Amino acid sequence: MMGMLRYVDRRNTDCFKWDGLDKTFSRGDLLAMWVADMDFQVPECVRRRLSDYIELGTFGYYNPPAGYYNAFIEWEQKYHGYEVKREWMRFAPGVVPAFNWLVQMLSGEGEAVAIMQPVYYPFMKAIENNGRRLVNCPLLQTDRGYEMDYDGFEETIVREDVKVFIFCSPHNPVGRVWKKDETRRMLDICKRHGVFVISDEIHQDIIMSGNKHVPSAIVGDEAGTYDDILVTLTAATKTFNLAAVQNSIVIIPDKTIRAKWDMFSQGIRITGGNAFGYIAVQAAYEEGRPWFDELLGVIEGNYRYLRERLEAELPDVRVADHEGTYLLWIDFSAYMDKIIAKAAGASGANSADPGAENAAVTAMQHLMEDECGIAVDYGAWFGGSEYAGCIRVNLATCRENIETAADRIIGALK
Numbered sequence: 001m002m003g004m005l006r007y008v009d010r011r012n013t014d015c016f017k018w019d020g021l022d023k024t025f026s027r028g029d030l031l032a033m034w035v036a037d038m039d040f041q042v043p044e045c046v047r048r049r050l051s052d053y054i055e056l057g058t059f060g061y062y063n064p065p066a067g068y069y070n071a072f073i074e075w076e077q078k079y080h081g082y083e084v085k086r087e088w089m090r091f092a093p094g095v096v097p098a099f100n101w102l103v104q105m106l107s108g109e110g111e112a113v114a115i116m117q118p119v120y121y122p123f124m125k126a127i128e129n130n131g132r133r134l135v136n137c138p139l140l141q142t143d144r145g146y147e148m149d150y151d152g153f154e155e156t157i158v159r160e161d162v163k164v165f166i167f168c169s170p171h172n173p174v175g176r177v178w179k180k181d182e183t184r185r186m187l188d189i190c191k192r193h194g195v196f197v198i199s200d201e202i203h204q205d206i207i208m209s210g211n212k213h214v215p216s217a218i219v220g221d222e223a224g225t226y227d228d229i230l231v232t233l234t235a236a237t238k239t240f241n242l243a244a245v246q247n248s249i250v251i252i253p254d255k256t257i258r259a260k261w262d263m264f265s266q267g268i269r270i271t272g273g274n275a276f277g278y279i280a281v282q283a284a285y286e287e288g289r290p291w292f293d294e295l296l297g298v299i300e301g302n303y304r305y306l307r308e309r310l311e312a313e314l315p316d317v318r319v320a321d322h323e324g325t326y327l328l329w330i331d332f333s334a335y336m337d338k339i340i341a342k343a344a345g346a347s348g349a350n351s352a353d354p355g356a357e358n359a360a361v362t363a364m365q366h367l368m369e370d371e372c373g374i375a376v377d378y379g380a381w382f383g384g385s386e387y388a389g390c391i392r393v394n395l396a397t398c399r400e401n402i403e404t405a406a407d408r409i410i411g412a413l414k
């Protein structure tokens, strides 16, 4: 590719997205457009600073430098207008561990934790695996795209005695970048009823032009309006393709919540991460912006290309108005009869029984895996068979892969 961005063929590199296909799908030779990481090499600054450390060759206990914290604080201030204080920052080896721990800290066994489906499925797991009660307040699908159902949310919170809400901002998988007023309205409801909000903002930087991400922490009229109910989670993971170094940032402005976090993290003895994570993240935030700007252009270009191709050739497809993340939500529900008929007509393990309740789910798998040879995240993963007509496609790859996916899907459905 041109410029700083370099596509890497990651097959046979022990990566989950390409080399772990057969664990989840019927075959290992699919075009991988599922797991939310990128097929691009990280910025040169990250590779250089990690190489320097490896060359140094002493891997004793690491003391994260002030520069790591400052790099994040400056990034957050410069690109999101959020003034984070050093003493509010805590470490977690991933945003997923962080929200699992927070569910344990902020709610008790059997208590209700809310989400808005369709949503990132580890949210559901965090609730179920920790013995909490899952309460779903689904997003509404309107002419303007997906929106929060404020009245339904408030009514549900009260009825179910919800203690914690896990919020996804920007939203994976529907690609919404919540407007300031939308987030504020949701937070006002939570504040009124004493509900803690875990705001997962891992996708905060991947914002399509014309949209603006506003951190939950600063949507109020005054600084700190929601501090007593809010924890924000973010990381350089999505922005710079750094999932493997397992370094994420927990922002807790409130002293009482912070004390709970500190007691918990002391209890499990995880208060910091490995050197590679700190070094990579610091380098990325300090020097990686030009690389990231180029990346954003590629993601936006891939979105526009895929949308135009699908809409031109499959007029009833509904491609989400993509505002943020590199994960595109595409709805093929209008073609479901055809998709089910195709699956029913095919022989083999994935053929669908049109009478079965999950016919749409298996038919979609048949279409993507058997007919198109593509691995995607299925809509049903994000909230059940109601979303069986949808898929989530990863745009953070080379144009050639996007073209291949478009050709195959159009070829199968036209």
Ligand SMILES: Cc1ncc(COP(=O)(O)O)c(C=O)c1O
Residues within 6 Å of the ligand: 036, 093, 094, 095, 096, 097, 120, 168, 172, 200, 202, 235, 237, 243, 248
């Ligand atoms: C909303 C959301 N949160 C968290 C993660 C993963 O976080 P981590 O790798 O830091 O555990 C993802 C990855 O897809 C995500 O989409």
